[in-house]
Amino acid sequence: MGELASGHPNVVAPDGTLAAAAPADTHFLRIEKLVKEFDGLVAVDNVSLDICKGEIFALLGSSGCGKSTLLRMLAGFEMPTSGRIFLDGKDIAALPPYIRPINMMFQSYALFPHLTVWDNVAFGLKRDGLPKDQIAERVEKMLGLVQLKPYAKRKPHQLSGGQQQRVALARSLAKRPQLMLLDEPLGALDKKLRERTQLELVNIIESVGVTCVMVTHDQEEAMTMASRIAIMSEGRILQVGAPHEVYETPSCRFVADFIGNVNLFEGKLTEDASDHVVIETPECTHYVGHGITGTEGMAVSVAIRPEKIRITQQPPSDLARPACNWVKGEVVDLAYLGSYTVYHLKLATGMILKATVASVERLPDWQPTWGDSVFASWDEYAMVVLTQ
Amino acid sequence: MSTGRVNWFGRGWLAAGYVFLYIPIFLLIVLSFNQSRQDVIWTGFTLNWYRELLVDKEIIDGFILSLKIAFLTGLLSVVLGTFAAFTLVKYSRFFGRTAFVGMVNAPLVMPEVIIGLSLLLLMVSLQNTETFSWISRGMFTILIGHALVGMAYATVVVQSRLQEMDRSIEEAAMDLGCRPRQVFFLVTLPNITQALMSAFLLTFTLSLDDVVISQLLSGPGSSTMPIVIFSRARLGLDPRVNAVATLTILVVTIGVIASSIYLARLERRRQKEMSAAFSADAA
Numbered sequence: 001m002g003e004l005a006s007g008h009p010n011v012v013a014p015d016g017t018l019a020a021a022a023p024a025d026t027h028f029l030r031i032e033k034l035v036k037e038f039d040g041l042v043a044v045d046n047v048s049l050d051i052c053k054g055e056i057f058a059l060l061g062s063s064g065c066g067k068s069t070l071l072r073m074l075a076g077f078e079m080p081t082s083g084r085i086f087l088d089g090k091d092i093a094a095l096p097p098y099i100r101p102i103n104m105m106f107q108s109y110a111l112f113p114h115l116t117v118w119d120n121v122a123f124g125l126k127r128d129g130l131p132k133d134q135i136a137e138r139v140e141k142m143l144g145l146v147q148l149k150p151y152a153k154r155k156p157h158q159l160s161g162g163q164q165q166r167v168a169l170a171r172s173l174a175k176r177p178q179l180m181l182l183d184e185p186l187g188a189l190d191k192k193l194r195e196r197t198q199l200e201l202v203n204i205i206e207s208v209g210v211t212c213v214m215v216t217h218d219q220e221e222a223m224t225m226a227s228r229i230a231i232m233s234e235g236r237i238l239q240v241g242a243p244h245e246v247y248e249t250p251s252c253r254f255v256a257d258f259i260g261n262v263n264l265f266e267g268k269l270t271e272d273a274s275d276h277v278v279i280e281t282p283e284c285t286h287y288v289g290h291g292i293t294g295t296e297g298m299a300v301s302v303a304i305r306p307e308k309i310r311i312t313q314q315p316p317s318d319l320a321r322p323a324c325n326w327v328k329g330e331v332v333d334l335a336y337l338g339s340y341t342v343y344h345l346k347l348a349t350g351m352i353l354k355a356t357v358a359s360v361e362r363l364p365d366w367q368p369t370w371g372d373s374v375f376a377s378w379d380e381y382a383m384v385v386l387t388q
Numbered sequence: 389m390s391t392g393r394v395n396w397f398g399r400g401w402l403a404a405g406y407v408f409l410y411i412p413i414f415l416l417i418v419l420s421f422n423q424s425r426q427d428v429i430w431t432g433f434t435l436n437w438y439r440e441l442l443v444d445k446e447i448i449d450g451f452i453l454s455l456k457i458a459f460l461t462g463l464l465s466v467v468l469g470t471f472a473a474f475t476l477v478k479y480s481r482f483f484g485r486t487a488f489v490g491m492v493n494a495p496l497v498m499p500e501v502i503i504g505l506s507l508l509l510l511m512v513s514l515q516n517t518e519t520f521s522w523i524s525r526g527m528f529t530i531l532i533g534h535a536l537v538g539m540a541y542a543t544v545v546v547q548s549r550l551q552e553m554d555r556s557i558e559e560a561a562m563d564l565g566c567r568p569r570q571v572f573f574l575v576t577l578p579n580i581t582q583a584l585m586s587a588f589l590l591t592f593t594l595s596l597d598d599v600v601i602s603q604l605l606s607g608p609g610s611s612t613m614p615i616v617i618f619s620r621a622r623l624g625l626d627p628r629v630n631a632v633a634t635l636t637i638l639v640v641t642i643g644v645i646a647s648s649i650y651l652a653r654l655e656r657r658r659q660k661e662m663s664a665a666f667s668a669d670a671a
Contacts, residue, residue, distance in 0.1 A: 075563060077562075097559070097563050110556035112557055112560070157665070158661045158665050163665070175564065
């Protein structure tokens with residue numbers, strides 16, 4: 001899913017004119033050592049981030065991890081306890097929300113119920129004191145962008161959830177903000193509509209070229225829409241990276257477990273070479289085909305994604321080291337999910353190993369079923385060694 | 389009634405309830421057309437009392453005074469009540485908040501006699517000072533008394549509306565460039581107009597109907613309609629009072645029926661539009 005989202009820099013400005021594709025400005029939004037405490041409780045704990053111009057950046061975490069507080073500090077609804085926020089070189093941490101060149105799309109959309117769609121979109125422009133004809137022109141353009149021109153005279157309650165979401169988008173883009181904030185942009189839509197809207201939303205944002213910071217608890221949404229993701233837990237940022245980076249090379253146990261499914265083996269580093277390492281766990285010996293920074297004897301975890309595990313009837317014969325990277329287990333659970341099948345294997349130690357087999361790989365002559373004794377194996381590059 | 393049998397016990401209770409509620413009013417209306425001046429015995433139909441009303445200066449003056457006071461009370465209560473409610477909802481912590489909540493709610497539970505009496509004492513002591521000697525008991529003092537009680541009711545009504553309102557629209561307004569004062573006038577106020585209207589109607593009615601506070605705070609020549617009715621009723625039955633009451637009932641009934649029909653229509657239309665809008669996502 002990650003490849004659907006592209007972080008292409010902007011080329012078209014909101015008014016449709018061609019804007020020069022700016023060189024990747026890595027310090028467009030700079031968050032420095034930001035801290036927010038509520039009555040002694042730390043909601044955001046010393047967060048530093050650099051966000052590039054034109055990118056869609058996602059803050060991903062479960063509820064209560066501080067991602068919304070961080071977003072509200074960017075919008076100006078919360079004042080940081082300490083730390084600084086720079087937007088295009090200017091410190092904005094102390095500015096009230098109505099002065100910041102930042103607009104937010106709210107989770108509940110927060111459309112003004114007493115105003116029509118047209119007036120909702122025009123609201124921010126009127127506050128800026130723009131001439132009437134310019135406002136009208138800009139509103140028309142925005143409504144065209146989100147394909148809501150025929151609905152201009154309707155009130156919010158006369159619109160469907162998807163249409164309301166598009167009005168909210170048009171309204172927050174109308175002022176041509178330097179930075180747009182999205183708070184769970186698709187959280188209020190049902191699942192089917194959400195999938196359709198994700199890419200639509202990315203297309204509109206990229207056609208306008210605005211820099212975005214979005215908050216979500218849905219990893220699929222973050223991976224589909226964002227060019228980079230920051231994973232947050234307990235007010236801290238654990239890892240920042242492109243979707244494939246945080247999935248393929250998680251930096252710690254929490255990230256590995258939070259993004260997707262993972263099997264974690266706990267063990268000890270027994271052999272440490274520059275081109276390979278060996279890790280001894282109660283389940284099996286792991287031979288990893290690359291070096292890590294660690295010392296012999298240290299406690300580490302080995303993370304393996306379920307889709308990287310092969311299930312065979314016979315012991316595997318094509319491994320780099322015949323004694324490593326395979327276990328024997330009994331199928332205790334299986335779920336056929338259409339495009340793939342999930343197997344739960346019970347190992348001798350009692351650990352449950354999750355493995356997925358894509359439907360194209362399912363062998364016609366042999367399919368493991370409940371109670372079968374099978375072999376699970378993986379190659380020496382399938383693992384990630386986690387030291388924290 | 390799935391059994392098909394009529395529940396006579398339940399119907400009896402219902403009938404008793406209706407009789408209890410409406411017989412007195414019905415009696416009042418009937419007697420306003422009665423020829424007899426003194427008796428509650430029907431002696432014949434007449435519109436005489438209504439004709440006499442038109443030239444009864446005391447009642448007409450009382451009625452006009454009552455309307456004036458009620459209108460001003462409504463306005464004053466809604467403005468003060470809105471400010472109080474806004475403060476209570478918006479600021480969950482400030483010095484003296486508990487005391488403020490107590491003072492705002494006190495008039496709701498305090499007997500009117502005590503409110504009226506304490507205000508009377510205050511007015512009298514103020515009149516004895518140099519700066520406030522211009523105060524004379526009359527419309528002004530009654531208005532103050534009514535607004536004091538009305539404000540408490542208005543606060544409750546507006547507060548509950550503000551609490552159920554989605555606060556994020558105020559943040560959205562600020563996000564789009566509104567200063568705090570603009571947020572209040574451009575977004576908060578338009579979204580609580582219905583609550584402001586009900587608060588106005590409620591306090592208007594309370595004021596129109598009040599005898600106790602008005603009586604204590606009124607001066608010579610400032611009798612509101614309830615005071616006039618009250619004093620006449622003490623001197624014995626007066627069919628003109630019945631006629632005034634009947635007219636009031638008529639106006640109130642028409643008002644209530646019209647407004648509930650209007651609101652029900654509005655709600656039905658809204659529901660229809662909403663269900664129409666939501667089918668758009670499915671398409």
